[in-house]
Amino acid sequence: MALLTRTARRxxxxxxxxxxxxxxxxxxxxxxxxxxxxETDNVPEPLIRSGQHISQDLKDKVQSPPQLPSDAPPPASPxxxxxxxxxxSIISTTITPTIRALLPLLxxxxxxxxxxxxxxxxxxxxxxxxxxxxxQMPHVRPGDVLRMNRATHIGSxxxxxxxxxxxxxxxxxxxxxxxxxxxxxxxxxxxIAVETEPVRVEExxxxxxxxxxxxxxxxxxxxxxxxxxxxxxxxxxxxxxxE
Amino acid sequence: MSYFRIxxxxxxxxxxxxxxxxxxxxxxxxxxxxxxxxxxxxVAGQILRIKELVDVKEVSAPMTKEQMRASRRPDPGYYIExxxxxxxxxxx
Numbered sequence: 001m002a003l004l005t006r007t008a009r010r011x012x013x014x015x016x017x018x019x020x021x022x023x024x025x026x027x028x029x030x031x032x033x034x035x036x037x038x039e040t041d042n043v044p045e046p047l048i049r050s051g052q053h054i055s056q057d058l059k060d061k062v063q064s065p066p067q068l069p070s071d072a073p074p075p076a077s078p079x080x081x082x083x084x085x086x087x088x089s090i091i092s093t094t095i096t097p098t099i100r101a102l103l104p105l106l107x108x109x110x111x112x113x114x115x116x117x118x119x120x121x122x123x124x125x126x127x128x129x130x131x132x133x134x135x136q137m138p139h140v141r142p143g144d145v146l147r148m149n150r151a152t153h154i155g156s157x158x159x160x161x162x163x164x165x166x167x168x169x170x171x172x173x174x175x176x177x178x179x180x181x182x183x184x185x186x187x188x189x190x191x192i193a194v195e196t197e198p199v200r201v202e203e204x205x206x207x208x209x210x211x212x213x214x215x216x217x218x219x220x221x222x223x224x225x226x227x228x229x230x231x232x233x234x235x236x237x238x239x240x241x242x243e
Numbered sequence: 244m245s246y247f248r249i250x251x252x253x254x255x256x257x258x259x260x261x262x263x264x265x266x267x268x269x270x271x272x273x274x275x276x277x278x279x280x281x282x283x284x285x286v287a288g289q290i291l292r293i294k295e296l297v298d299v300k301e302v303s304a305p306m307t308k309e310q311m312r313a314s315r316r317p318d319p320g321y322y323i324e325x326x327x328x329x330x331x332x333x334x335x
């Protein structure tokens with residue numbers, strides 16, 4: 001039995017090396033300078049294509065362009081792109097649940113403050129404040145009553161109602177500035193005076209000249225007093241919004 | 244008809260005279276200047292010469308300089324409710 005297995009193993013080993021050594025074999029390969037690998041005649045077609053295999057997924061992708069989801073917003077039309085530095089004032093009029101819950105508390109707490117914006121500059125004020133504007137307001141005289149309609153904050157001791165933060169503009173969208181609804185509050189200011197400053201004298205000199213030029217300037221400032229500041233209650237505001 | 248909105252984002256200082264000449268021809272004098280031109284081949288070619296310096300968008304209508312100024316201007320934030328002396332008008 002052992003002998004049989006040995007002969008069988010030998011038989012197997014012999015079949016593994018059936019060819020005689022290479023130098024005994026006749027010279028079968030052509031001697032050529034062309035690489036055998038580059039000859040496409042005897043290489044099957046799928047093997048040639050194997051390097052540039054295109055998957056079915058890619059074929060599908062090329063066949064059908066990408067589809068946006070049906071609920072995607074439409075692309076911005078060129079018309080909605082004004083000047084790159086433009087600003088957009090947005091007045092939010094929605095009554096959020098927070099406003100619904102907290103506006104009565106804010107309205108009933110006395111002494112409110114407000115941040116009004118005049119020509120885009122904020123001024124934090126309460127009733128009775130005197131505000132000297134850093135410019136002369138055009139077309140107003142002392143005694144005129146102004147109505148303020150742009151505010152970002154209304155607050156009391158414990159509560160503050162804030163407008164959303166402004167969004168900085170870039171090349172794609174304009175700057176967005178959010179204000180509180182002007183129906184939420186009544187803010188009136190009376191023009192009480194036009195102040196002036198002492199004359200400024202600036203001496204202008206040139207080198208190697210004895211002459212000194214004096215340049216005079218005098219600024220005028222409008223002074224306002226906040227005569228009325230009232231925050232509307234929720235019912236009153238809802239009635240105004242509902243109209 | 245659509246227009247190119249071209250804004251000079253980077254200055255042309257230190258660039259070759261040819262490039263600066265294109266900026267001058269387009270009317271881009273200093274940074275952040277915005278000009279509008281109708282979409283055409285010649286303008287597209289000019290934009291390509293200075294494409295590293297500008298921001299280009301296609302818009303449907305051009306804006307004048309006054310309109311651009313007005314769009315930058317913030318709200319005044321007030322209006323005159325009552326002129327001085329008007330309060331007594333009813334009593335005269």
